[in-house]
Amino acid sequence: MVFDSVAKHYPDGTVAVEALNLTLPAGELTVLVGPSGCGKTTTLRMINRLETLTSGCIRIGxxxxxxxxxxxxxxxxxxxxxxxxxxxxHTIADNIATVPRLLKWPKTRITARVEELVELVGLDASLMKRYPHQLSGGQQQRVGLARALAADPPILLMDEPFAAVDPIVRTHLQDELLRLQARMGKTIVLVTHDIDEAMKLGDRIAIFQQGGYIAQFDTPGRLLAAPADDFVVDFIGADRELRRLALQYLEADEIDPGVHVAGSMTVTEARTRLQQAGSSGVVVLDGERRPIGWLDWERLRQADGASRIERLELTLWRHQLHERTNLRSALNALISAPGDVMPVVDDEGRYLGVISQVQLTRRLS
Ligand SMILES: Nc1ncnc2c1ncn2[C@@H]1O[C@H](COP(=O)(O)OP(=O)(O)OP(=O)(O)O)[C@@H](O)[C@H]1O
Ligand SMILES: [Mg+2]
Structure with missing residues (x-):
């Protein structure tokens, strides 16, 4: 989708978009982000001709x-x-069926499609007979998405789709959109005010300034690594370095075998093990090799030599680190981890090794 010197002047003289030049790759999710009134909604509405361009041209293919x-x-x-x-x-079902109706699909096909969409966006089928005001904000957003997807359009425009819901529901809806997009591969243009949302969802992000000027159009990684100017820096925010970490992942070779013992070992055995390794503490694993807690030297020293490790009071972790964890989560988990190391687990929760604060700091510098 190409915007070529696009301008939109409203009849009262407001210049919503002055000269927009932008090329959005097909099959990608592009996020438009920028301050209120900078022309984002106007830009979306020109794509489907709800607004008429004053000059320039928009091409799809x-x-x-x-x-x-x-x-x-x-x-x-x-x-x-x-x-x-x-x-x-209109009822929820009728709302979702809007476009298929316009397309004059047969009734049975419409019903089947509505059922399919309800499931796709995670709505409860019992809501279908209700009216929009009888739904929560999050449910309404899902209905809006289902309605937009009804005729399986190759292009999807989304104007602040998750703005009206609380942070937990928002995270959930964002995850679902990513999951759907991985399957659908549509060309999506999504508007948001929220830079975190933009970074999470966007293959590419266009940062708008007043008048529909583009301050920068880039991938999240590039925006964070090389912001074009002060406006972009301000927009991304002071914790740019932390945001960058969220886009980088633990490498398999950064996971250290670590020092670990089986919960079935005796205290005496574990002491020997720790002394050999020269470690101040140890990850304790259960019979299935799942980490069950951290045992430090002090506690081990005081315990009765014959008792089993799993009987001792272990320090529990507040987080669990998965092998595909991003570095921001890894850092977050490490801040509160006993012994300055965190166990890393696979999909089944089995121990793979540890990542240490020292290693992570080395990686970051
Ligand atoms: N129908 C209209 N007539 C006149 N001016 C309009 C009209 N619609 C929008 N505008 C103006 O055009 C400018 C861009 O509006 P637009 O709705 O595109 O901004 P936006 O970036 O979507 O803002 P927000 O983030 O608040 O939704 C604003 O100054 C707005 O007041
Ligand atoms: Mg808007």
Whole structure:
């Protein structure tokens, strides 16, 4: 999708977009982010011709949107509006069925499609007969998404789709969108105010300034590593380095075998083990090689030599580190980890080794 010198002046003289030049790769999720009033919604609405361009042109493939039939165009473009935008006097099922109805699909096909979508976006089928005001904000957002996906359009426009929900639901919806997108591979243009959301969801991010000027258009990694100017730096925020960590992952060779003992060992055996390793503490594993706690030298010294390790009071971890963990989570977990090391586990929760503060610091510098 290409924006070529696109301008939008509203009839009252407001210049919402001055000269927008942007090329959005097909099959990717592009995020538009920027301060309020900088022209993000206007930009989305020009794509599906809910707004008419004042000058310039938008092309999807080799099709100029202003030259294509507006109804035809909107059938190929799903639109999730800012503030959900559901029809208040239609049931949830009817809202979702809007486009298939316009396309005059047979009734049975519509019903089947609605059922499929309800499941796809994680809604409860019992809500179908209700009206939008009888749903929570998060449920309404899901209905908005289901409605936009109804006719399986190759392009999806989403205007602050998760703004109205609490942080926990938002995280959940974001994860689901990523999961869906991994399967669907649609061309998605998503607007948000939230830079964390942009970093999490976007293959690419366009940072808008007033008048629809692009301060920078780049991948999250590039934005963080090489912000174009002070505006971008301010927008990304002071904890840029921490955000960068969230985009980097633990490498397999950074996981150290670590010092570990089986819970079935005796205290005496464990003491020998620790002395040999010259370690101040040890990860204790259960019979399935799952970490069950941390045992430090002081506690081991005081315990009765014949008792089993698993009977002692172990220090528990507040986090669990997975082998595909990003470095921000790893650092977060390490801050509170006893002995300055954290065990890393595989999908089954089995011990792979440890990552230490020393190692992580080395990696970061
Ligand atoms: N119908 C309209 N008539 C006149 N001006 C408008 C109209 N719609 C939007 N504007 C103005 O155009 C500018 C861009 O608006 P737009 O809605 O695109 O911003 P936005 O980036 O989506 O903002 P927000 O983040 O607050 O949703 C704003 O100054 C707005 O007041
Ligand atoms: Mg807007």
């Amino acid at each position: 080799d099709q100029d949107v202003m030259e294509s039939d507006a109804t035809q165009l909107r059938r190929h473009i799903g639109y999730v509006m800012q503030h959900s935008g559901l029809f208040p006097h």
